Amino acid sequence: MVIIDVDGVLTDGKIILDANGIESKAFYVQDGTAITYLHRAGIKTAIISGRESKVVELRAKELCMGDVYLGIHNKLEAYEKILKKHRIKDNEICYIGDDFIDLPILRKVGFSVAVPNAPSEVKETVSYVTNAHGGYGAIREVTEKILKSQGKWDTIISRYY
Template identity: 45%
Template sequence: MGNAGTVKLIAFDVDGTLTDGTLVIGFDGEPVKLFHARDGLGISLAHRMGYVTGFITGRKSKLVENRGKELQVDFILMGVSNKVEAMEKILKDHGLSWKEAAYVGDDLNDLPLMKKVGFSGSPADGVSEARKASDFVSSLPGGKGAAREFIETIMKSQHRWKDAVNSYKGKNLKTVMQ
């Protein structure tokens, strides 16, 4: 069982995790994806609280790139076939260990990374293998708040949720990661 208390970096798969997994192909061939506002605010809040945040996904998409920039995530890795190798580089770049990394995935291609990180999660509608491999299974499906619930779980386990909420109430943000 993983430990949310040591997490400093939170990474997300995109299709099926930050979206519901539906791909609508536009006339230009670009898939259209729907993102939930609460997941976005959760990712922004994690970033605001000093967590390293980002996306690791197998697909390439201008929409994902734009969403990542909008949320000011620290990394956007697309077209990734080996997510473990991608995460190793991110951890090295940020001077972090595996136990300080968290990842949310929903399908078979996420399993190797989910088993390696210090804290893993799956949306409620992730495949059974992903749910079984997870330290945390959201009560919500992918693209419908699962990422936000994962972030809140991490912050609450670290007793940082009250400070995160207060950061939106105009109070001083006193606990940023060091």
């Protein structure tokens, strides 16, 4: 399973509010496509975010992401719920985060990932730091790395040849 933080990972971390308080976010299309590749490969995905966001809720639904935890201040609790629900172990999880709030999970999972603009303490903790920034292909990069390591990448992209 791949669990993704939102602000700074699935997005570039910017939160845009209009004069009426309506929030908007931008999502990188290749990251969304990468999530569908994970699903095609039989890998489940989830979101754990510290912020409530209708925009994220809609995007997660569009991408058929099963477990979506928004407005979570103790991400470890949400993480434990996901493990219990899916009967999976820490070493079966990839978690992609970008800040201190993600550290408790990053320290537990089998494949921990941070984006390049994460604090140095976070980057020093993880297994892998992406070249791509959050909101600009970090999810795509991690997806490709996972699927290639499992020998599934060529099968997933072969439909486009």
